Amino acid sequence: MDPVKFKHANGELTAPGCGKLPIIKTKDNCIVSCWKMSEEEKKRFQETGEVWLTVIGLKHPPICMSVEKPFGMVIDGKDEEEE
Numbered sequence: 411m412d413p414v415k416f417k418h419a420n421g422e423l424t425a426p427g428c429g430k431l432p433i434i435k436t437k438d439n440c441i442v443s444c445w446k447m448s449e450e451e452k453k454r455f456q457e458t459g460e461v462w463l464t465v466i467g468l469k470h471p472p473i474c475m476s477v478e479k480p481f482g483m484v485i486d487g488k489d490e491e492e493e
Contacts, residue, residue: 411445411446411447411448411451412445412446412448413429413430413431413432413443413444413445414432414444414445414446415432416432416434416444418434419432419433419434420433420434420435421433421434421435423441423443431443432444440480442480461475463475
């Protein structure tokens with residue numbers, strides 16, 4: 411999967427050996443990124459229904475994976491849905 415630059419991105423994460431990851435840091439303490447599957451990945455997902463998540467570190471943070479934009483995301487004091 412490839413990271414996607416999106417409208418409300420207000421920062422990016424970087425790590426040695428990795429590219430830049432566009433993110434939004436929200437006022438309700440979320441960090442959100444968006445990813446897009448290649449055609450091959452879409453085919454594989456269609457076959458298996460599986461998505462694998464790898465977290466590097468000693469603790470696994472709370473996460474949410476979705477095919478929808480996150481609801482209740484607060485951006486600059488306004489819900490995204492208000493725009």
